[in-house]
Amino acid sequence: MLQLKNIHKQFGDNHVLKGVDISVGKGDVVVILGPSGSGKTTFLRSINFLERADAGEIIFQNKTIETKTATKKEIHALRQKIAFVFQNYNLFQHKTALENVTEGLIIARKMKKDEAEKIGVQALEKVGLHDKLNAYPVQLSGGQQQRVGIARAIALNPDVILFDEPTSALDPELVGEVLEVMKEIAHDGITMVVVTHEMDFARQVADKVIFMADGVVVEEGTPKEIFVHPKEERTRQFLKRVLPEDYTVYI
Numbered sequence: 230m231l232q233l234k235n236i237h238k239q240f241g242d243n244h245v246l247k248g249v250d251i252s253v254g255k256g257d258v259v260v261i262l263g264p265s266g267s268g269k270t271t272f273l274r275s276i277n278f279l280e281r282a283d284a285g286e287i288i289f290q291n292k293t294i295e296t297k298t299a300t301k302k303e304i305h306a307l308r309q310k311i312a313f314v315f316q317n318y319n320l321f322q323h324k325t326a327l328e329n330v331t332e333g334l335i336i337a338r339k340m341k342k343d344e345a346e347k348i349g350v351q352a353l354e355k356v357g358l359h360d361k362l363n364a365y366p367v368q369l370s371g372g373q374q375q376r377v378g379i380a381r382a383i384a385l386n387p388d389v390i391l392f393d394e395p396t397s398a399l400d401p402e403l404v405g406e407v408l409e410v411m412k413e414i415a416h417d418g419i420t421m422v423v424v425t426h427e428m429d430f431a432r433q434v435a436d437k438v439i440f441m442a443d444g445v446v447v448e449e450g451t452p453k454e455i456f457v458h459p460k461e462e463r464t465r466q467f468l469k470r471v472l473p474e475d476y477t478v479y480i
Contacts, residue, residue, distance in 0.1 A: 312382035372403030
């Protein structure tokens, strides 16, 4: 369904992505793990051109896009089908939860307001915020704001949702509510690519786990293959730092 081939990205002399390849099947939940500075977020943002990669190909639904030369039309068509959930919510502070969700439908999709609101209400109900339709972001907790962000993505009816460390800006006690919503989305069969530090989520929900470091994919496999039987020493070093001491029985 979605393939990225030989993706490169530099910021000045910093070669952040050094030929990254991944493939995502329809309905898959792919989780990308790795230390800070490994290129995870840059890679995720390159999928829908929030960052334009310097080289490589994106193959989506049998159409190939060259990242360096992609046209505005190609990028727009891709973004119609691939939604993005940001780390820091990116909500409009002067708009209600419902207005935040419907904005993209009305402006980008040219949908009538009443139709957009119907979809927006359904999306907010899906993430457990049916009683917060008219609340402004300042009236919501961090977890609730992130759930509005997820509802905004769901409302677009995308083929793929990209999640950029969706719980990293939250207080620890609010992480669980967002992860539960993400698990429900996964169970609905929506294709997801998730950059996260939440190991339990990766273990329980992922179909494929990708470990990145220093701008490359070091290793990929099922949760059991990565967490219990990692092949690469770099992967083992990372897991020793982030998992309980006896991580070989983590699954």
